[in-house]
Amino acid sequence: MDPRTVRVGRADLPARWRDRFAARTVLARGPRKDFGAATLEFTGMVAVAALVAVSVLLAAVPNAPFVGSKFREAVCQIISLGQGDCGGVTSPEAHRPTEPCVIHSDSTTSEGEVAVIFVTAKNGRTYEVAKLSDGRYRITYLSDGAVGVETGVGGGLTVTVNDRNYGGSATADVSAALDFQSGDVWYASSEQEAYDILVSAAESDLKDQVVGSGGPLRSIVDWGEDQLGIGAGNPPEPDETFAQGGLVLNASAEATDIAVSAGAEVGATEALGVRTTKDGRTTVYLSTTVQGEAGLQSVGIDPNTLDPQFIGAQANGKLQLVTAVTFDSSGNMVEVSTTATAAGESKGLVTALFGGSADPSLNNSVSTATVYRATLPIKTDADKMLAEQYLMATGVMQLGGPIAMTLTAAPAAYATTEFLTAARNRGQLTQQSFDTNNTTVVGVEAEGKLGVELGVDYKLKTGELTSTGGQYWDGVNWQTWQGCTG
C-alpha cells in the first residue's frame, strides 16, 4: 500500500486529497500563531475525510442513488460546523418546479401545450414566441446575427400562435432558438398581450432605424403617435435581458491565470453570459468541464462486487456542467442551479450523478438526451456554505466576493454530490427528456449558453427536437412534470 494513502474501510483516500486539505489548511490558517490550532483542525479533517470518502461512494451507487442520505446528513453537520439544516426534507409539494418548462418543436404549432414560433420582421430582426406550460407567452428578441432567418414578411411582421395567423406567413426554425445568443424577454399573460408586445417592439425597431432610438426626432415621432392615436407605442421594459460573452468576457481571467481550476480534474471555468431582470436580480452563467478525480468516474458500480467502476470517465467521460448563480438586487447569492445533459457518451455519468433512472451498464450509446437540472435556493448559512464549496470545487473561485477558504473545503466529488443532495432535499431536481432525429447531438460539449433558460442547454446542429416528458423529484420519487410533454 502506498504509504501516502490513508486506508478507510474499502476505500483508499488518495494522498492528493489529504494534500489538498493540508494546502487549504495552510491557505486558511493565516498567521503562524494559529499553527497549533490548524494542526488540530487538520487532524480532525482527516477523520472527516474518511467519512467523506465513504459518503461519496454511497452517493455514487446509481441503483440506490439516495442511500446514505442519513449518513451524509451527519457528515454535513460536521462539515458545516453544526450550522446546518443538512438533511431537512421538505414536503413533496415544495419540490414542484415553479418555472414553466418549454418544449421546442420544429413546426409552427405543436400538438402539446407549447408552441414555439419565430417571427422575422422586415428589418431582419427575429422574435421567438413560446407558449409556456403555465399558460403564459414568452416573447424573446433575438439579437442581430444570432440567427440566419432572413424571411421578410413585408408591411410589419407576421405572427402565428396556435394556428392563428396574424398577417402572412410565419417562419419557424428550431435551430435558431438553440443558437440564440442574447436578447430581451417579455412575458405576456394572454395571446393578445403577446401580440401587442410584438407589434410595439417591431414598430420601435422601425423607428429606431429611421430616427434613432433617442433624441429630439424620436421624441417628436413618439409624441406625434400619441397625439394621433396611431402606433402601438414603445414596448414595455423587458422582463429580462440576456447578454452573452465570448473571449472578451473571459479575457481578464485568461490573462490572469485565474481560469485555472480547483484541481486538475476540473477544467477551466468559462463565463457564458448574464441575465438581468426587472426586479434587479442577476444570474451569471458558467460552464465547467469536469472529469477524473472529480469523483464522477466512480459513479459506476459493479453489480457483482459492488466495487466502483471507473468506466464512465475513462470512456471520454468528460462532463460539462452549466451552473447558474443568481444574486438579488443587494448582491446576495440567492440561488445556485446546475444543469447537465445526459447524451451520448456522457449519459451514464450524468444520469448516475443526478440520480436519474438507473443504468447499471452505463450504456453510452443511446442517442436520446435528458436534461437534468438541480436548483438550490440559498436560505441558510449552511446552504450558502455548501453552494460556495460546490462553486469552488468546480473551479468558480471568485464569485460572490472572496469565498472563505475554509478548513472544510471539500474535494470536488464530495462538494458536487452534496450540492445535488441538498437540491434534492431542499430545492428542485428536474429531468426533461428529448428525442431528436439527429444523432450528432453536441450534448454537453454544447455551448449550453443561455439556451439553458429555454429549457435546453445544448445545441443541435440540425434536426428537430421533441420533449418526451419531464419529471421532478418530490423528495421520495420522481413525479410527472405536468405540461412538459410534447
Place this chain on the structure above:
Amino acid sequence: MSAHRLRLAAAAVLVMTCTACGGASSSNSPSSDSAQKGDSQRSVMEPTGTPSPSVRPQDTLGRGARRIQGKGFTIAADSAFQQSQRTSSNGEPMLVLEHASHVPQVPARVAVLREPNPKQDVVEQTYALEVMKRTATKATDVARAKISWPGTQTTVLMQWTENLQTSAGPVPVRYWQLSAQVDEKLILVVVGFAPRQDFDGSGIADVVESFKPGGGVL
C-alpha cells in the same frame, strides 16, 4: 388592409415625415455603425462610464520603449517588460508583457488576446463583463466607456478593481481592459493589470495606450 397594417403605415408616414423635416443624422443609419443595431433593445447595454484617468491612443513612444509586432496589432513597451507568447483557450496566440510587482504572485502584466469571428460584439460582451464584475465578483471602481480608437469600429474600455485569491491571501488588483472591434470578424482584447498599489507606477497605462490594430498577419 387590417387595422394593424393601417397603424403601421400611419406610423411609418409620420416617421418619414419627421425624417424629411428634421433630417435624421447619418449616424443613426443602421448601415453606418454596426453597434447601432438593436438600438432601443440594446440601449441598456451601451457603455456610459467615463474612464479614470482618461485613456487615449498614443502615437509617441515613451523613453526606452520599443514597438512589438503581434498578430494583427502592434504595441509598445519599455525594457522592464519581458515578452512571451502563449496560446489562449481558443487556440489563438496571446502576447504577454510583464514585470514583477511587490506581490510575487501577481505580476504587472499586459496581455493581448484575439477573438476571430466573434458571435457577439464588444458592446454586448463588455456589458456582460460589467454585470458579472459588479455583481458576482464584487468589483469596485468599475467604469465602462466607449473610446474613439483609430483602426477600430468600436472600442470599449473597462476598468475595475477586484480581489484575487492568492496563496498569500486576497490581493486587490486593478484592471484595464480595452476591447477593440476591429471589424465584424475580429476582436482584439488588451488586458492590463497589476496589484492596485503598483498600478500607477507600473507603466501599464502607457503600454495599453500604445496599442495599434493592424500590421503583421491578420
